[in-house]
Amino acid sequence: MYLPFLGREGKIPPFLRRAGRKEDSYNKYWNPYIETLSLKEIREISFRKLQAQLKWLYENNKFYRQLWDKLKISPDDIKTPDDVRRLPIMTRRTGELPQFVQLEAELERLYSLDKESPNYKWQYGDFCTWGDRPELLAQHRQTSGTTGGTPARMGDTMRDWEYAQEGWCIAHWAQGIRPYDMATWFASYGLFIMWVSFYSMEKMGAQMIPAGGMDTKTRINMLTRVPITVLCTTPTYAAYIVDVAEEMGVDLREETSVRIITMAGEPLTQSAKKKIETGWGARAYDTYGSTETGLVWTFECADDYPSGNLHVIEDLMYVEVLDPNTLEPVKPGELGEAVITHLGRSSTPVVRFRTHDLVRVTEEPCKCGRGYARFIGGVLGRSDDMFKVKGTMVFPSLIENVVRKFKEVDEFQVIVEDAPSGVGKVFRLIIDPHPSVSPNTYDELKERIRQQFRTDIYVRPEEVEIVAPGSLPRFEQKAKRITFAKKEK
Numbered sequence: 001m002y003l004p005f006l007g008r009e010g011k012i013p014p015f016l017r018r019a020g021r022k023e024d025s026y027n028k029y030w031n032p033y034i035e036t037l038s039l040k041e042i043r044e045i046s047f048r049k050l051q052a053q054l055k056w057l058y059e060n061n062k063f064y065r066q067l068w069d070k071l072k073i074s075p076d077d078i079k080t081p082d083d084v085r086r087l088p089i090m091t092r093r094t095g096e097l098p099q100f101v102q103l104e105a106e107l108e109r110l111y112s113l114d115k116e117s118p119n120y121k122w123q124y125g126d127f128c129t130w131g132d133r134p135e136l137l138a139q140h141r142q143t144s145g146t147t148g149g150t151p152a153r154m155g156d157t158m159r160d161w162e163y164a165q166e167g168w169c170i171a172h173w174a175q176g177i178r179p180y181d182m183a184t185w186f187a188s189y190g191l192f193i194m195w196v197s198f199y200s201m202e203k204m205g206a207q208m209i210p211a212g213g214m215d216t217k218t219r220i221n222m223l224t225r226v227p228i229t230v231l232c233t234t235p236t237y238a239a240y241i242v243d244v245a246e247e248m249g250v251d252l253r254e255e256t257s258v259r260i261i262t263m264a265g266e267p268l269t270q271s272a273k274k275k276i277e278t279g280w281g282a283r284a285y286d287t288y289g290s291t292e293t294g295l296v297w298t299f300e301c302a303d304d305y306p307s308g309n310l311h312v313i314e315d316l317m318y319v320e321v322l323d324p325n326t327l328e329p330v331k332p333g334e335l336g337e338a339v340i341t342h343l344g345r346s347s348t349p350v351v352r353f354r355t356h357d358l359v360r361v362t363e364e365p366c367k368c369g370r371g372y373a374r375f376i377g378g379v380l381g382r383s384d385d386m387f388k389v390k391g392t393m394v395f396p397s398l399i400e401n402v403v404r405k406f407k408e409v410d411e412f413q414v415i416v417e418d419a420p421s422g423v424g425k426v427f428r429l430i431i432d433p434h435p436s437v438s439p440n441t442y443d444e445l446k447e448r449i450r451q452q453f454r455t456d457i458y459v460r461p462e463e464v465e466i467v468a469p470g471s472l473p474r475f476e477q478k479a480k481r482i483t484f485a486k487k488e489k
């Protein structure tokens, strides 16, 4: 149980300060004891908490006990971080590694919406530690199901909910949110897990204004009348508000008090970050989590802004970074997939859950003084969208970063195909140019794009095609710009 260090020497500061103060007298850290330990010390705590969590799960959770018994693994066998690799990996997707298919099928069954017995499924079967004591559950959440197909459901006890809040408190505090801030969340109150952020800001003592059930124009009008300094929402929506405000003739920079926008639900790309920063005149902070994880366990801090680097809260989440193909650990600086284990969730906890999110870790200390390691540049892509071109690993965010260097490009699509040689892949790039670009310069633009790819990621598209302006689809929600073509026979 953590003590919320709300102020200097643990004193609780006055909650109702005027908004907009530039300097503050609060402690820089939400949990100064943990956050300022060295990375080595944090990892020791993380591993000890993992051992305790595994033991606790073996004694209390039927799903894990049956699984580990079947595999003849005991939590007592996990004596060093190397031993953790004996535990099976969980994933929601099927067909990746044959030895895990059985487990995946079981998880799919437990997570999924069962139309025949919905009441039973809301209790999650054996996967929920409190399957036979549902009265202990306090919160239920569900994913939108857009990425995995079937929505994932999670139930939390009040204590689990507190654990989830702790991750958000560390993140929000590190982004400079304080009790004198007036904060709002732009989303309708629903099954979206990120609502835990609202509760965490409440716990931190910020003044909360719920804004569900309002349309975008009403929300913008509210921001021009109420001195709200902090906004939490998805990057897509924050960028969309910029466009709507422009149509309404509202200058968000001048007419609102928003100074911090903290993102949830989707990764924040550098191009979206720029648009939000410019449109709002506020800082756009990235965070990352998911429904399965139930909390935000990475965050961008104020001192490292705007790098997009994400600190990893390893005392709340046991984090491994593994090669997506071999599932062996990678070294710091190397690209790998984050695999996570809850260190504080009792109800529907994951153990070695594959996030499919690609990251690169740096253990270099951060200016902010926190011991937490960082994911360089945030989440770099999805391991299931990765492909190899002439031995070089390529994924959509790498391609996007190259293409976005060209102001002439409005939208683009990538088509990945098997290489004619039969080894690896090749990709084609389809460019939707800005209407102001003259067709006479298309050939020259194509060549510059190809060269930029060579310089930045050492591989070039097989072909760059330029289509008529406005002919590719635009995305308001999660963008899908990559297509894996099936080989014609």
Ligand SMILES: [Zn+2]
Pocket (backbone or CB within 6 Å): 301, 302, 303, 304, 311, 366, 367, 368, 369, 370
């Ligand atoms: Zn930092």
